Amino acid sequence: MTQDELKQLVAAKAVEYTLTRIDSDTIIGIGTGSTANAFIDQLAAHKHLFKGTVASSEASADRLRNHGIEVFELNDVDGLTIYIDGADETNAALQLIKGGGAALTREKIVAAASKEFVCIADASKEVAVLGEFPLPVEVIPMARSYVARELVKLGATPVWREGVVTDNGNHILDCHGLSIAEPIKLENEINSIVGVVTNGLFASRPADRLFISSATGVDERTA
Ligand code: 5RP
Numbered sequence: 602m603t604q605d606e607l608k609q610l611v612a613a614k615a616v617e618y619t620l621t622r623i624d625s626d627t628i629i630g631i632g633t634g635s636t637a638n639a640f641i642d643q644l645a646a647h648k649h650l651f652k653g654t655v656a657s658s659e660a661s662a663d664r665l666r667n668h669g670i671e672v673f674e675l676n677d678v679d680g681l682t683i684y685i686d687g688a689d690e691t692n693a694a695l696q697l698i699k700g701g702g703a704a705l706t707r708e709k710i711v712a713a714a715s716k717e718f719v720c721i722a723d724a725s726k727e728v729a730v731l732g733e734f735p736l737p738v739e740v741i742p743m744a745r746s747y748v749a750r751e752l753v754k755l756g757a758t759p760v761w762r763e764g765v766v767t768d769n770g771n772h773i774l775d776c777h778g779l780s781i782a783e784p785i786k787l788e789n790e791i792n793s794i795v796g797v798v799t800n801g802l803f804a805s806r807p808a809d810r811l812f813i814s815s816a817t818g819v820d821e822r823t824a
Contacts, residue, residue, distance in 0.1 A: 602816050605635075607723035611814035612639035614821075615685050615721045618812070620647060622717070627651045628678045630711040631665060632686020633658040633704035636721050640685055641665055655681060657711045658704040659768050675714060684715035688722050688808070689734040689801070695720065695808040695824040696784045700737030700801030703767050709799050712806055720808035724815035731784055735760070735775035736791075737801040742772050744796025749774055751794045755787070771798055 602610070623629065631641060631654045641661065645668035653671030655678060656662035662672045686708055690698040697720060699705050712718045728734075738759070740748045749759040757776035765773050781787055784804030791800040811822040 604723055604725065607814040608636045608639045609643075611721045611723060611812050611819055612636060612643050614812045614814070614819040615640050615719060616643045616647065618719065619644065619683060619685060620650065622683050623651045625650065625652060627682050628673055629654045630681040630684030630686075630715045631656045631661050632684065632708055632711070633661050634687040634702045636687035636723070637661060637685065638664060640721060641668065641670075645670060655711060657686065657707040658702070660702075675710065681711065681715040683717045683719060684711050685719045685721060686712070688720050688726055688803075690728050690731050691720060691722055691726055691808070691811060691813075692728060692731050692784070695811050695822065696731060697803040697808060698731050698734050698736055698801050699803055700739070700773070701734070703737065703739075703762070703765050703773050705737055705801040706739050706767065706769055706799045709803065709806075712803065717810065718806070718808045719810045719812065721812050722814075724813055727813060730780055730782065731802070732779035732781040735777045736779055736781070737762075738774045738776060738791060739767055739769070739771050739798040739800070740774055741796050741798065742770075745772050745774065748794055748796045752776055752791070755790060769798065
């Protein structure tokens with residue numbers, strides 16, 4: 602199976618699961634990336650079964666609107682029943698690295714506002730120790746060099762993702778060379794550097810449920 606087929610497969614499973622969790626008043630949190638896109642495209646057939654969505658990026662919001670699915674501002678809703686999103690890496694505790702698509706801050710906000718966070722991924726994203734995928738850090742542009750120097754002190758090799766501006770108008774530093782033994786500790790340490798908006802470790806608030814696809818089908822894990 603190709604990676605795209607694995608993404609379609611796990612998206613189908615996530616749609617099936619989502620339909621068991623929603624009613625006509627539900628607002629669904631929607632993530633960003635190619636796996637989330639597969640989910641959006643398959644969810645569209647069921648758009649009459651829920652009220653609308655909150656998106657973690659402008660790109661996902663555009664895709665949802667193109668399907669005729671309503672997109673609300675997070676500030677205009679009371680909270681979210683369920684949030685579905687992909688990941689760049691996941692460990693056995695369902696702690697994640699996210700932000701390959703530069704949407705980490707809004708993803709973290711939507712996850713925080715959701716009762717249940719369902720991560721969808723193909724088996725290539727599963728690792729024993731987080732950190733082989735460079736950890737994205739969103740920074741206020743004027744703080745970029747200062748934050749990079751502080752990240753070096755934490756053992757990272759930060760690389761500016763040049764040309765990328767987040768939906769929030771900020772820059773991304775990708776931290777290479779990390780082997781993240783204590784994800785919650787590192788998440789907090791990086792977030793305490795002045796100028797950091799947030800980082801792509803989802804460890805304090807991991808996924809609640811993971812659907813992971815491989816050639817043998819889709820496995821379900823819970824935290
Ligand atoms: C975007 C993300 C994505 O969830 C992550 O990059 C996975 O993307 P894909 O589904 O395309 O592999 O965190 O900021």
